[in-house]
Amino acid sequence: MTTLKEPALTETPKLIAGPASYLDDRLGAGSFLKRNLRKVFPDHWSFLLGEIALYSFIILLLTGTFLTFWFKPGMGHVEYQGPYEQLRGVMMSEAYASTLKISFEVRGGLLMRQMHHWAALLFVAGMTVHMLRVFFTGAYRKPRELNWIIGVLLLTLALAEGLTGYSLPDDLLSGAGLRITEGVAISLPLVGTYLTFFLFGGEYPGEDVIARFYSLHILLIPGILLALISAHMILMWVQKHTQMPGTGRNNTNVVGAPFYPAFMAKAGAYFLFTFTAIAALGTFAQINPIWLFGPYTPADISAGSQPDFYMGFLEGALRLMPAWEINFLGYTLPLSVLIPALVPMGIIMTGLALYPFIEQWVTGDRREHHIADRPRNNPHRTSIGMAAVVFYGLLWLLGANDEISAFFHIDLYHTTIFGRFAVFLGPALAYVVTYRICMGLQRKDAEVMSHGVESGVIKRMPNGQYIEVHVPPAEDIADHLRGKARLPILPGEADIEGIPPKGARSILGKARAVLSKKYGTEHVPLEEEGGHGHAAIGSGEDKH
Amino acid sequence: MIGTGISVNSITARRRHPLARLAVVALALGLLGGGYALFAPSNSADAAIASGKADDVAEGKSLFVAHCSSCHGMNAEGTKMGPPLVGVGAAAVDFQVSSGRMPAGGPGPQMERKPLGEWVTPEAITQLSAYIQSLGGGPQRPTAEMVDPAKGDAAKGGELFRANCIQCHNFVGAGGALTYGKHAPNLNEATPEQIYEAMVTGPQAMPVFNDSIITPEDKRNMIAYIVQMRELQDPGGFGLGRIGPVTEGLVVWIAGLSFMSMTAIWITAKKRKK
Numbered sequence: 001m002t003t004l005k006e007p008a009l010t011e012t013p014k015l016i017a018g019p020a021s022y023l024d025d026r027l028g029a030g031s032f033l034k035r036n037l038r039k040v041f042p043d044h045w046s047f048l049l050g051e052i053a054l055y056s057f058i059i060l061l062l063t064g065t066f067l068t069f070w071f072k073p074g075m076g077h078v079e080y081q082g083p084y085e086q087l088r089g090v091m092m093s094e095a096y097a098s099t100l101k102i103s104f105e106v107r108g109g110l111l112m113r114q115m116h117h118w119a120a121l122l123f124v125a126g127m128t129v130h131m132l133r134v135f136f137t138g139a140y141r142k143p144r145e146l147n148w149i150i151g152v153l154l155l156t157l158a159l160a161e162g163l164t165g166y167s168l169p170d171d172l173l174s175g176a177g178l179r180i181t182e183g184v185a186i187s188l189p190l191v192g193t194y195l196t197f198f199l200f201g202g203e204y205p206g207e208d209v210i211a212r213f214y215s216l217h218i219l220l221i222p223g224i225l226l227a228l229i230s231a232h233m234i235l236m237w238v239q240k241h242t243q244m245p246g247t248g249r250n251n252t253n254v255v256g257a258p259f260y261p262a263f264m265a266k267a268g269a270y271f272l273f274t275f276t277a278i279a280a281l282g283t284f285a286q287i288n289p290i291w292l293f294g295p296y297t298p299a300d301i302s303a304g305s306q307p308d309f310y311m312g313f314l315e316g317a318l319r320l321m322p323a324w325e326i327n328f329l330g331y332t333l334p335l336s337v338l339i340p341a342l343v344p345m346g347i348i349m350t351g352l353a354l355y356p357f358i359e360q361w362v363t364g365d366r367r368e369h370h371i372a373d374r375p376r377n378n379p380h381r382t383s384i385g386m387a388a389v390v391f392y393g394l395l396w397l398l399g400a401n402d403e404i405s406a407f408f409h410i411d412l413y414h415t416t417i418f419g420r421f422a423v424f425l426g427p428a429l430a431y432v433v434t435y436r437i438c439m440g441l442q443r444k445d446a447e448v449m450s451h452g453v454e455s456g457v458i459k460r461m462p463n464g465q466y467i468e469v470h471v472p473p474a475e476d477i478a479d480h481l482r483g484k485a486r487l488p489i490l491p492g493e494a495d496i497e498g499i500p501p502k503g504a505r506s507i508l509g510k511a512r513a514v515l516s517k518k519y520g521t522e523h524v525p526l527e528e529e530g531g532h533g534h535a536a537i538g539s540g541e542d543k544h
Numbered sequence: 545m546i547g548t549g550i551s552v553n554s555i556t557a558r559r560r561h562p563l564a565r566l567a568v569v570a571l572a573l574g575l576l577g578g579g580y581a582l583f584a585p586s587n588s589a590d591a592a593i594a595s596g597k598a599d600d601v602a603e604g605k606s607l608f609v610a611h612c613s614s615c616h617g618m619n620a621e622g623t624k625m626g627p628p629l630v631g632v633g634a635a636a637v638d639f640q641v642s643s644g645r646m647p648a649g650g651p652g653p654q655m656e657r658k659p660l661g662e663w664v665t666p667e668a669i670t671q672l673s674a675y676i677q678s679l680g681g682g683p684q685r686p687t688a689e690m691v692d693p694a695k696g697d698a699a700k701g702g703e704l705f706r707a708n709c710i711q712c713h714n715f716v717g718a719g720g721a722l723t724y725g726k727h728a729p730n731l732n733e734a735t736p737e738q739i740y741e742a743m744v745t746g747p748q749a750m751p752v753f754n755d756s757i758i759t760p761e762d763k764r765n766m767i768a769y770i771v772q773m774r775e776l777q778d779p780g781g782f783g784l785g786r787i788g789p790v791t792e793g794l795v796v797w798i799a800g801l802s803f804m805s806m807t808a809i810w811i812t813a814k815k816r817k818k
Contacts, residue, residue, distance in 0.1 A: 045805070045809040048808040085698065118800070121792065122801075270807065270811060273803075281796070286780030287792050294706045301711050303711055304790070405721035413724065
């Protein structure tokens with residue numbers, strides 16, 4: 001019997017080595033890969049949320065390409081003669097008829113349509129939670145401000161992409177959305193009518209808008225999205241990912257698993273999970289059943305006409321707005337449309353884009369930050385974020401006020417009146433409550449560090465007294481808590497002679513100093529048992 | 545006029561009598577009125593006989609006195625609590641009573657569909673309808689053929705349904721909100737007769753769609769559409785209540801994002817060092 005010579009594991013098999021060196025000689029990719037495949041990624045579950053959006057986008061591109069093979073972006077009138085009985089003989093646009101064809105005649109068409117729509121919802125939802133994670137951990141701070149702005153642009157473009165896609169099937173529901181789009185465009189002062197005629201190629205709805213939205217939806221906006229997503233990823237790669245505070249982690253290193261193989265396997269698995277979620281939803285949950293809505297006719301409108309969730313906050317603003325308008329010299333300024341269309345969107349998107357710079361201005365902090373904040377450790381930021389979440393959430397909720405009214409048997413007008421107050425009071429309440437929770441959590445952290453954690457062991461003293469034994473927190477938890485950093489405060493106090501520092505003399509400077517003090521002062525310092533430091537915690541017996 | 549004992553002259557003389565003109569007008573009116581009463585489409589008491597038996601009216605009256613009169617008055621003349629029922633017709637009675645909306649459960653912005661009381665049998669409804677019909681006429685109950693969904697054209701009915709019904713009842717009749725706590729009910733439980741009767745009588749907040757607005761044939765087409773839509777199995781999976789994007793948004797946030805968060809936690813989980 002002859003034994004085969006087993007190749008050593010360190011040796012590269014010829015079949016791989018040959019083509020690999022051929023490619024490397026011509027592309028020079030070897031050194032690039034060598035450097036980058038070992039790139040370290042920090043591990044935290046919330047760091048994966050952005051990947052939901054990334055993978056949804058890939059699925060959107062694939063399913064969307066499938067749909068373009070059959071979709072006809074035309075508004076020509078045709079009579080439906082397909083297999084769906086309840087519309088046979090009804091006149092409709094080519095766009096609607098071809099969407100019915102995709103749904104009922106193309107093999108796998110309905111599944112692809114539903115996956116495309118669910119992926120779109122998951123795309124925006126994933127972006128939203130990713131954005132919240134970045135905001136609440138302060139991961140937008142220097143040097144990542146520009147990547148944050150790219151993110152805000154991506155979110156805005158995703159809304160536009162969703163709106164154009166929602167309008168394409170030309171069903172009754174999408175027509176209602178298109179009508180509101182027209183209403184907003186035409187209500188803009190001075191340019192409104194021109195803009196509307198430009199967009200629709202004449203009077204609403206015209207015969208052009210579907211084809212135009214189609215170009216925007218499948219070419220222009222996805223192109224920009226793709227470019228911006230690439231830029232987002234490259235910047236993240238180059239600047240490295242932020243990490244949560246913990247053992248051995250500091251502002252100049254990254255602790256985690258290398259891209260290859262550990263992080264790649266995780267990312268691959270997470271893609272498959274995203275695919276699973278979208279495929280399962282597409283299979284089991286019906287979405288946008290356009291055959292139930294019927295073809296679009298400007299004269300018809302259904303109860304419960306709603307946009308997709310990401311437009312819900314605009315819908316809610318429109319529903320809450322009182323019917324105000326200004327008539328001046330024969331011109332009408334319809335505030336009842338302009339304010340809800342522009343103000344909440346403006347507050348949220350502009351607020352998001354400017355927040356890193358406003359925070360930098362208030363704190364005067366120009367340092368680089370690579371360690372993420374725990375939300376409790378920057379209570380004002382967290383409270384502002386929660387106020388914005390409540391503002392957005394209330395508008396979103398009240399966008400569905402008719403369904404709430406019908407389902408829970410609440411008077412429709414009561415929901416409107418509630419909303420008009422809640423949209424102002426809710427954020428204020430959220431701010432106060434969040435602030436108190438953050439401070440409570442900070443105190444809890446300080447207590448854990450100074451007194452340790454309850455061990456569950458009750459000890460009886462010789463004098464009969466019972467005490468619970470406290471033990472020091474586990475090393476990794478303690479290191480996690482120690483990641484807390486003091487927020488910088490700008491000098492604002494006047495000196496002995498009553499002269500304030502240079503920057504705080506103007507009105508703006510004074511305001512800045514006050515804000516800076518407010519933003520940074522509320523801070524519960526961590527004291528490790530009597531200030532003796534970590535080693536002195538010992539048995540951690542608590543003497544209350 | 546030979547042999548009648550009345551001379552031509554005397555007739556002529558009576559014709560010229562001052563009261564003759566009055567008598568002729570009275571006779572003509574009498575003939576016209578009597579003839580109309582005999583041949584014209586009947587309402588009131590004759591209608592009651594047409595829609596049931598004559599004693600149905602009497603039975604219906606006693607049912608009415610027992611179950612309805614506290615709000616609608618002893619003679620259906622209406623009170624502060626309930627409107628007069630003279631002229632509402634048998635269709636209105638059948639719609640309200642067979643769907644359980646009447647007798648009312650209690651005051652509120654709108655009467656809800658509810659399980660029928662023990663006394664509410666098809667026979668009792670027929671008797672009550674006959675009584676109300678006998679008071680002042682009104683829309684009659686449709687025949688089985690008039691509301692047979694199998695005889696309607698659903699696609700045509702769908703167009704009329706979208707043009708006339710969905711702004712309150714939603715695109716597949718899932719219902720929707722109205723003002724002041726009222727709502728357009730879900731149509732899934734309504735029988736074809738009830739849908740027809742609702743159209744001709746306009747119960748509660750609903751407008752009347754009489755035969756000159758929507759012909760009986762078109763009504764049948766609409767009934768065909770409504771019935772077919774609720775029997776239609778959702779081809780895309782669970783229908784999510786068929787109320788549009790609101791439930792879709794809930795599903796993606798609650799099911800989709802929870803799943804994604806849990807898997808993220810799972811694949812990044814580490815064994816804690818003890």
